[in-house]
Amino acid sequence: MTLASPVLPRLAAASLAALPVAVEKPRYDRAAVTTGIVHLGIGAFHRAHQAVYTDDVLATGDTRWGIVGASLRSPDTRDALNPQGGLYTLAVRGNEGERLRLVGAIRDVLVAPESPQALLDALCRPSVAIVSLTVTEKGYCHDPATGALDERHPDIVHDLARPDAPRSAIGFLVRAVARRRELGLKPFTVLSCDNLPSNGRTLHRILSRYAALVSPELGTFVAGEIACPDTMVDRIVPATTDEDRARIAAALGAADAWPVVTEPFTQWVIEDRFASGRPAWEAAGATLVADVxxxxxxxxxxxxxxxxxxxxxxxxxxxxxxxxxxxxxxxxxxxxxxxxxxxxxxxxxxxxxxxxxxxxxxxxxxxxxxxxxxxxxxxxxxxxxxxxxxxxxxxxxxxxxxxxxxxxxxxxxxxxxxxxxxxxxxxxxxxxxxxxxxxxxxxxxxxxxxxxxxxxxxxxxxxxxxxxxxxxxxxxxxxxxxxxxxxxxxxxxxxxxxxxxxxxxxxx
The missing domain is CATH 1.10.1040.10 (N-(1-d-carboxylethyl)-l-norvaline Dehydrogenase; domain 2)
Incomplete structure (x- = not known):
């Protein structure tokens, strides 16, 4: 006779104390964390990389840098993480074994197609100083051979026609820049974390051109006032499998709907050029430089x-x-x-x-x-x-x-x-x-x-x-x-x- 597998409780903040001692847990009061970062493209790579560096900063006591994540396509990540209060497991796997850590930096996950206004409202919170992106190369709506905005891209055509209900990361960013300007808020820094050559400068060129298509005045403002530092990110993050979920759940004694699995190696090199402050990511191991x-x-x-x-x-x-x-x-x-x-x-x-x-x-x-x-x-x-x-x-x-x-x-x-x-x-x-x-x-x-x-x-x-x-x-x-x-x-x-x-x- 085969015994049925026990039904495990869902991972949640209230059950952290019951998790095994070997599982590393957030070392800060999550209730005290405010939102300083909005991240577009809340996929596995961000959750295994930038969110972990930010989680380490929060653990130092600087609780200004909580993350609101946004999916530009699917509700899957929102549906997995929000019932868990944004918590998820980072499984660091090497040939020598596996180490589990719970990451608590994500405060909320939004789904842009369901409510573009909710994401625009989040981007326009006064506390938000950084908007970061991992939307993959194709998310920049550009010509990879030249690095220029693809003005015929269907999402760009749509966003120019309907600026208050954008589809693309570019459309959301420029509309939020314009709205923050109308509200008298400081500009945020836009931080690309994708594998593009000169990713910050490429993004700045794309944003400036799109903004100029909205209005020449807005194009001039974006070109002169919006900082887009270059970055280099490095960590291998495979897609999470059902086998991963089962193994991690057994180790936790709780079901995590979407853990992420990664390697021990991690690197983040960032051009130190921010308009309205930044987390002390260098304390978490990032390298801040003048030239990436x-x-x-x-x-x-x-x-x-x-x-x-x-x-x-x-x-x-x-x-x-x-x-x-x-x-x-x-x-x-x-x-x-x-x-x-x-x-x-x-x-x-x-x-x-x-x-x-x-x-x-x-x-x-x-x-x-x-x-x-x-x-x-x-x-x-x-x-x-x-x-x-x-x-x-x-x-x-x-x-x-x-x-x-x-x-x-x-x-x-x-x-x-x-x-x-x-x-x-x-x-x-x-x-x-x-x-x-x-x-x-x-x-x-x-x-x-x-x-x-x-x-x-x-x-x-x-x-x-x-x-x-x-x-x-x-x-x-x-x-x-x-x-x-x-x-x-x-x-x-x-x-x-x-x-x-x-x-x-x-x-x-």
């Missing part, structure tokens, strides 16, 4: 670029997780070689140990406890390629250096977006340009000489310069042909062994 760019470039190109290439090759090779892909010797060797090719394009931050950083990335990718799915990393590739791989390719081309290994990363993406894997099974392609990519792939067919030029011709990804470069075209066609001929694992191994401009001819 060297840190950002090193992370985007070494970590994110390698991660994306690894995800596409690993998925095509039938490896479900990053750690499983790294167990494929040829793919692991290719990732190391790709990092070696990337390093010469970096302007390094002070005291940077590039070799040590590369070793740490390999160790993080091999963390089997995380189960970070290659499919999750592969999402939205059209938005990610420009900063993760194409910027490095541009620099290597300018220096006269070979681009074959980075071209293989791009070719693996091209093979992936055809929507059929190496075993002939359909791929669940998630990308803002999915329809365009699928149409190009259907028309070209699985022929490298046709497929590569067709996808290279998408200017919002590759711009005008890269499709015109004969070296890159040849490298991508050769890599894509190899992927079709011998598969991802064998091709990655061959490219890991190869060197110099003859790589394509000599090893595949």
């Amino acid at each position: 760019a060297p840190y950002e470039t090193m992370k985007l190109r070494l970590l994110n670029g390698s991660h994306s290439a690894l995800a596409y090759l690993g998925y095509l090779a039938g490896r479900e997780t990053v750690a499983a892909a790294m167990d494929e010797p040829g793919i692991a060797a290719f990732v190391a070689a790709l990092m070696d090719d990337t390093a010469p394009t970096l302007a390094l931050p002070p005291g940077a140990d590039v070799e040590g950083y590369k070793r740490s990335l390999v160790a993080r990718f091999r963390n089997a406890a995380l189960r970070h799915r290659t499919w999750q990393i592969a999402m939205d590739g059209s938005q990610k390629l420009p900063q993760r791989l194409l910027a490095t390719i541009r620099d290597r081309l300018a220096k006269g250096l070979p681009v074959e290994r980075h071209a293989l990363g791009v070719a693996a993406w091209m093979r992936y977006v055809t929507g059929v894997d190496e075993q002939g099974r359909p791929i669940d392609l998630r990308d803002p340009l999915a329809a365009d990519l699928a149409a190009a792939a259907r028309e070209a067919g699985p022929v490298a000489e046709r497929l590569a030029p067709a996808l290279l011709g998408i200017k919002s990804i590759f711009g005008e310069d890269l499709p015109a470069d004969a070296r890159l075209r040849a490298a991508i066609v050769g890599a894509l042909a190899a992927l079709y001929r011998q598969g991802a694992a064998a091709t990655a191994a061959a490219y890991a062994r190869g060197a110099g401009g003859a790589m394509g001819e000599a090893t595949i």
